């Protein structure tokens with residue numbers, strides 16, 4: 654069980670949250686200009702790092718807000734959490 | 747006051763469990779009781795807390811909108827629960843949506859009567875906290891939770907608003923109406939062990 658700190662509600666059990674996949678995936682500026690391959694890359698292709706990974710989570714049974722979690726995919730350690738309008742701590746991605 | 751008109755026709759989500767809940771009551775040092783408080787008025791308010799509209803709504807409510815998770819504010823029989831950084835639930839005994847809606851005016855936000863969305867269960871007595879602790883992931887010990895605190899969380903598998911109202915302790919649980927039957931039965935089952943002697 655992960656203990657994830659919601660930026661608004663504080664530490665809560667993982668069971669209160671929904672997972673939302675990789676964070677910081679920008680929506681294409683002009684989707685209609687993309688080739689099928691480019692669109693597929695946007696919709697389906699995600700990083701799969703071993704180590705720190707920025708993810709979106711939603712506090713489903715709490716405040717129902719989306720936020721970001723920096724989680725180590727090898728140890729499951731939750732390194733930090735931050736709001737959507739905040740940059741990824743430590744930079745990159 | 748006898749209900750007249752359309753209110754006489756309505757039935758609450760837990761009316762069919764009233765007898766079961768009453769029969770589940772435990773008295774004495776390990777006591778705990780459960781009942782439904784049907785038909786409380788609930789108004790969902792969404793507004794930017796730093797806006798002028800938020801100030802007008804606070805004036806209309808007679809209470810500030812709480813700014814932090816877990817906090818509540820009260821004005822007479824009216825209580826304001828924090829739901830999110832720009833979202834609150836106003837609980838009261840009478841229909842008060844109009845005043846807040848008028849206070850919001852045409853500004854960005856919403857004031858919506860959601861009274862039928864949830865019902866209210868009241869769990870009270872010396873064993874009430876232990877009953878909840880069987881299925882609530884939060885720390886309900888007095889060092890971190892107490893009267894006047896309200897949070898969204900889960901009890902069993904059911905999402906609820908959990909609000910402690912006094913030191914008895916008394917808790918109010920607000921599940922969505924369609925989950926109320928399951929939650930009512932879950933709590934009745936969780937209460938049953940307190941009717942017998944404590945097993946150590």
Ligand SMILES: [Zn+2]
Nearest residue numbers: 659662712716
């Ligand atoms: Zn939250």
